[in-house]
Amino acid sequence: MPTRPPFDRSVFRRPSAQPGVTRRTVLGGALALAGAMTGAGALAGGSAAHAAAASGEPLWFGVSGPLTGPSAQYGAQWKKGFDLALDQINADGGIQGRPLRYVFEDSQNDPRQSIAIAQKFVADPRILIELGDFSSPASMAASPIYQRAGLVQFGFTNSHPDFTKGGDFVWSNSISQAEEQPNVADFAVTSLKLKRLAVLHLNTDWGRTSKDIFVKAAKERGAEVVAAEGYLPEEKDFRSTLVRVREANPDGIVLISYYADGAAIARQLKPVGLTQPVVAVGSVYSPKFLELGGEAVNGVHTRANFFPAEPRPEVQRFVAAYRAKHNEEPDAFAAYAYDAVLVAQAVIAAGGTDRTAIRDAFTRVKDIPSVIFGKATFDPDTRRVSGVRNVKLVVRDGAFALWDGAPPTSATN
């Protein structure tokens, strides 16, 4: 554990450090206009309509994430999750009567920009807690700045095992792969009785960490991993990779993928003659997975962290409201973002408007309602949450359905 340098309060108390107040007002107007034109809420525009229930000086959190660039789609999903959570929170009176709002700064998932954003947020006295960034390079480059300035960096997609080691101001409710992957291995090996597995994984820090843990967990459960292939996020052609997989003669295929690449792989299974059952990690849980995969994803098993038909109240509150607001099915990334706002609400409610008190509140808040965890409680040592919820799903007739315990017949229906 790195030691924490002395907390530098002067950094964000300087009067010259807040030039943005008047500019922000003008900007807010411009963005509201832009939001009205495109139908997409910018900044906290989406929540403004409901803010009537909570009045008074708003409480702010900052978001550093991709709105443009190659990862922009994830930032767009985040926004939908944030806006929904804020609608609900502010309609219920906000935090002690004050509405919660956010400032979303576009980092393009680029460390050069995320560190500039970090300096901006730590110097802006309104910002009480920061959420993001998306990938490890962008997030972890900014961690030292947040840590030194004493502003909580709350990463909710940051599963890199070293992310929260950035300091005691770095917290995460991202699903720990050490917990998630054994569940996937359970599904594949114990439930589906697959013994010779081929693993395809994104060759990123997330995919690689996940794969290593999965392979270990699968071996402990008596299965053999006969092939492991890492692919780059921008790849679209998997035919030759899948021939390699086929030659290893597996009886099941495991995808450690996001939804777009997961769907692309599923579509290319049949053309190379693979009909084995497929088990995918929870991050493929998205309506886009079904849309992009078409018929090819029928029969894919996944262990999702939430399922719209689940009766848990947190899930029902999220899913019903999400459908009503955005007129589409929620995906995993929107759920992570929604959960992140609930955490921000809880720690601000408990810690007030002092940044250090908010950090300390993480150790005190218990059982924060969460779509992904049911009830989220942080472990003060790892600064993470454990106890991820999950359900066993299978794609049937172009829709996710609860797995009924039937053994896999064939991945192609």
Added chain:
Amino acid sequence: MFPTSFGPWLDYTINGLVIGNIYALLAVGLALIFGVSHLINFAHGSVYMVGAYIGWLGITKLNLPLPVTFAAVAVGCGLLGAVIERVGLRPLRNAPRIAPLLATIGLSVVLDQSAQLLFSPDPRALPTQLPSWRIAIGGGSIGALDLLIAGVGIGSAALLYGFLRFTRLGWAVRATALDRDAAQQCGVDVDKVNRTVFAIASALGGVSGLLVGMYYNTIDPNMGFQAGLKGIVAQLIGGVGNVPGAIAGSLLLGLIESYGIALFGTSYRNLFAFVALILILVLRPNGLFAKARRLPPEPLTGTFIAPSRPLVLPGWLIGLLIVAALALPFAVQQPYLLQTLGNAWLYALLALSLTLVAGTVGQVSLGHAGLLAIGAYASALLALDAGIPVLLAVPLAGVIAAALGTALVFPAFRLRGHYVSIATLAVGEIVTLVILNWESLTRGPIGVTGVPPLSVAGTPLVSGQWVYWIPLVVLLVFAGVQTRLLSSHLGRTLRAIREDDVAARSYGVDLNRYKGLAFAVAGFVAGVGGALMAHFYSYINHETFPAPVSMLALTMVILGGLGNVAGAVLGAVVLVGLPELFRAAAEYRMLIYGVVLLLLIRFRPQGLLGTV
């Protein structure tokens, strides 16, 4: 399980041809444009994306029959191509040849961002309406779409061949490709030829986007960049400007990738492709399928970079600016501003390095981010694994980047013009892929965490002032050295190589030695820049310095004025600063950035401060 007489190799071969087919669709259009305007069109990938979206509108929103959708895509993208030529490129026809290249990068930013705003960044499904029968070959099968793609690729190449060989307009195109000025004197309407070529190539690019979108059942606004890159590689393998060669090159690239996966695994796929590209460039610089002998490019008619009169800043102004820059943290304590300017100084180091090789020596590098990555990893690993103090590790990293960078680019020293750019682009990709795959040294995709910050006597220099001052002081030192260097006889020698390497050689200049010297200096500067970034970021992995960083660096250099030291610094400040200034515009900021970039190129093609 799937016994075949050929084993899996038949499958690998088929798969290579299937993906090669897809590369060919783009490579043909790129080859056509390059053949006539000697331009690597980075906007081609964006046109391909636009084609996919027009097709998506036709199929899912308007329910048009498939042939009508194809026609709509071809017409729409053909028009877009003509507009790109008219608005984006024709005004630059007398500008330095590097300006249109930059304009295509600007156009691609504008097109990609517009699509993202119109259609959202989410990927969308593009269902095919083709019959679903499949033909079994080997252990796998191919479908109707595979055959259609092959048909469109080969058919369009055949049509183009016929057009170029047997029609008057085709003759005009070929005449223009051979010698634009002579063609114009013979009465060829060169503008019309250019417009026609852009329209045809773009129509083809759009249809490819639609086909590939249907093939993967996915389209997204960023699909163009990677696809365009592969198309460029494929047409270079075949020989630039050579349409049948582009098809053969694409199929070969597909096969190389497929066999690479078969032999070494998926994570080596692109490594194989780029190593093959370098080998081909070095062994057969005109491409595999070019005629063995070819006229040397444009003897004695100037080169890639046209001369211009640089804006000379008076010494007192430069002195004043330096003092002001050094004193800024005393006046302004806003950490965001200092961090942004600190970033600008770090990128200025990269630009300084690139302006030396690209501007002064005329070796336009598109893989400069690779030098940053080498410097960053060298310094981080020296500090962490070898326990060397950071202050010592940073200059050592510079030396390593200089040595490795020069060695990697060395095979490309005998190349000229665009070939150098593509070879360096490949080197940049190779560096990233080696970092990804050499796990025992670099920790692979997990990356290097806990890189210690710069510190003096145990005190870490991490506050807002230091992230500003350290890069600034390093930058001032290197900029000073580079300015001195350029005004010495060495600078004149390097510029002589840029202006006319044949003449320079006949005066007894050893080209390889001087190019090597320039790359070594550039590698040192960029390596130190990358090392500093690693210590500021504290975490690096193979995605920290991606290919777009190289593009950004080149944009900075061209914007400031090639070879111009002050220009490189100005370019870095402008291009790091602009996106931050436009931050208020949220999703619109990259679009505004693209438009501003285009306007700058349009009205100041020689760069803000001019070429030195």
